Amino acid sequence: MINIKKIIVLILCGLIFAESKQIYATIQMMDQVMILDAENLEISQSINTDFMEDSQCPNLNNENDCLLSSSCEWMMGECMESMLGGLDVPHFVTLDELNGYWFITAIASGFIAQYSLLDNTFIDSYFVGDAPALIAIDSINQVIYCTTVGMMFMDSMNGMMPSLESNTIQVLNYSPIGLSQSINQEYIIDSTAPHGIAINEDGTEIYTASNTADWIYKINTQNGEILGVPMDQNVNNTPDLIMQRLKPIQCLSTGNRLFISCSAGNWINPSTQETTVIEGKLQMWNSDSMELIDTIDLGEYSSPWHIVKSPLDQIIYVVLGGSDTYETEGLASISYENDNLSINWITNNSSFDTLHGVDVSADGQKIYVSGRGDGNIHIFDYNGNYIENIFLGQMTMLGGIAVEKKDLPIIGDINNDLNINISDIINLVDIVLYPTMSHPYQVYASDFNQNESINIFDIILLVENILSN
Known part of the structure; x- marks a missing residue:
């Protein structure tokens, strides 16, 4: 619950509101979220995640419920914490700059958490299980949509034998007093491991992509209708078939255009057992008709990961997770003018190691990229020039990153719409x-x-x- 008096006192004392914007970066292997000043890159605060103290494992009395939780294992007739050793692994972060919140997913422990954007105080956490990955928020109606990839995706990322899977989009409401289950508790799609997710401007549609089946889905949040189409026209597989040829990672919606990053890489043909290298890609779809408009290849072993739109131009910035062997890690700038995708520039550097998250400053001048392997936040300018970095530590395994873009509301502008009336x-x-x-x-x-x-x-x-x- 929000402590009004505490917030007002902090305002008067001038302790919490920096003039510059803040960067929020998830530190996956340290169970932390680092908050940095976007201008001088100084760490202003470190938030520890302690959701596993509220572990649900001992409360799950049957094997099926236990195995559906990404943080639990069924051993000796009891539900116990998994081998992740009680880690939350904060994976993704996003901001609600209309109402003043930020949210994270804890992919290992299965929680979604809510914090105040004013003073970064913890408000609430909610257990959804099934390895919550990415989230999209409807700030007008205060709704969270979260993909749950399941342990199948987690295990495949670690090179382990896939075990359990999920095909649900979890839906939560949020308010000043915390998180609660929505009336529409979840949406179930026909494919496993939905990972990428995006929401349209008015919140009437969400879009998700299955990392395992190479299918995308449009979900009408008003009537619950779900439309799915295959992403790979060369294969045209059914939605229940595990293909993992394109391996989509993140979705982004702007207007009636839907962008999807595809990490691709080595693909084993299930019919011939032959291995083929598929180039990493960015796809552009018409979200009204759900038809593919254009695809651009970003190179073998480029592993496109998170994406973000420039606030200035028709440009999508694509993180290239890359490969150490081929030194393909980097950042790409892709234009989408006249419904054609074209590369403006790609910046690679041998010092990059497994890049992950990306966001852009409000003025569009700086792009911030998190390094999952090298422990750095890298900063580029809009022309692709490398500016600087800040090192946050070895074995930190940085995940998602989010940058504040809006100023605090004007005093008197209670609904934060830039009009006082x-x-x-x-x-x-x-x-x-x-x-x-x-x-x-x-x-x-x-x-x-x-x-x-x-x-x-x-x-x-x-x-x-x-x-x-």
Whole structure:
């Protein structure tokens, strides 16, 4: 639950709001999220994840439920923590800059966690199991959509024999008091290991891609309809067949264009058992018709991973996870003008090691990339020039990364829509009446006279401000 008085005191003391934006980076093997200043790259805070203290394993009394949890193993007739040794492994991070939250997935322990973007305080965690991977958020309706890849994906990433699998998209609601299961608890697709996920601008559709079947799905969040199509027209396999030829990683939606990064690599033909090297790719789809528009190859063993759109141009930045053997790690800039994908530049460097996450600054001038193998956050400019890096430690296994892009709301702009009007007065009245149900950014924007209390006097001042303007 949000402590309103604590937040107001921190505001007045000037302890938590830096002028520059913050970078949030998941440190998978240390169960931490590092928060850095985006300008000087100094670490401002380190958040430990302790969700495994609330491990569900001992509470699971039958083998089936136990095995469905990515953090549990069934041994000697009991459900116990898995060999990951109690690690959460925070994998992905995303921000809600409308209401003031950030969220992570803990892929090993099976939790989704919610924090305040104001002061980075922990709000709540929710156990979903099945190795939660990536999330997309609907900040208007406060809904989280999360892919769950299951232990099949986790094991295959570690070179182990695949065991359990998942084919669900988990759906949670979030509020100032925490996380809860949505009315639409989950969506079930016809393929295993959904990994990439994206949401359209109005929240009426989400898109996901199966890493194992090479299928993509469009899910209507209003009526629950699910439409799936194969990504690889050279194979055109059924959705239940494990193909792993393209191996899609992340989805990105902008307008009616859907982009999907495909890590590809070595592929064993199930019919001939011959091994073929498939180039890493970026695909562009029409999300209305679910038709493939264009594909661009990014090289053998390039292993495209996370992707992000430039805020300035029709450009997608693609992290190349790469291969140490072939020194193919790097960052690519891809234009999509006139429905044609073209490479602007690719920056490689032999010092890069297994790159993973990516995000871009609000002004589009800097691109930040996390190194899963080298422990660095790398910074590039929009022309592909390498600027600098910050080293966060060996064996940290950096995962997802997110950069703040918006400023704090203006005092009085309760709904954070850049307009102060009658709707803000209505929202402020609700906050005075129901203070515990206020989002962090609403709390920040509501204390008009900054006196550590949100009350009728703030309403009067807000009304006077609106009338005077």
